[in-house]
Amino acid sequence: MTSLVFHHDRLQRGFSIIEIMTTLAISAVLLGVAFPNFAGLQEKQAFNTAHNDLAAAFHFARALAVTERQQTVVCPSTDAQSCNSPAVWDRGWIVFVDRNRNKQRDAEEPLRRVEQRDRKELGIRTSASRPLVVFRPNGGSGGANMSLRLCNDDGEPISALVLNNTGRLRKASSREAAAMASCS
DSSP: OOOOOOOOOOOOOSOOHHHHHHHHHHHHHHHHHHHHHHHHHHHHHHHHHHHHHHHHHHHHHHHHHHHHTSOEEEEEOSSSSSOOSTTBOTTEEEEEEOTTOSSSOOTTSOEEEEEEOOOSSOEEEOOTTOOSEEEOTTSOOOSSOEEEEEEOTTSOEEEEEEEOTTSOEEEOOHHHHHHSOOOO
């Protein structure tokens, strides 16, 4: 006589509901821990980008003034055409050779560099007494030191760039930045 043998050792495909729920619970906990750190990382990256973009614009303008032997201006701008936002650099800045030395961009003075910014959480300010930078043909910027403060959305300075009257730019220490006025 022949007997029928049934094999219940089938190959399983997929996951059980218990395995799926456990994986989701672990993922939720990990995301809950990682997400705030990720937001902080994004904010830090935005500050680093703005800091580097500003530094690049200042270095470019200084080099341009020396190579072209002309006065060069870096100023805040909201329309990417003219210096129209004194002491507030949040929306962007422009670089141009100021041929007539009036510290304003005229129609015959082409833009050499333009930076437009849309990030509203990042404040970039300078003092009202020095709202723009003029580089002379010798590379100097004249006047008093200028501090550009980069602030978070609460107005607290996080980072700063300091330009001295010889035209040299440096990053302020965190202690110096914290002691500066807020961006509010």
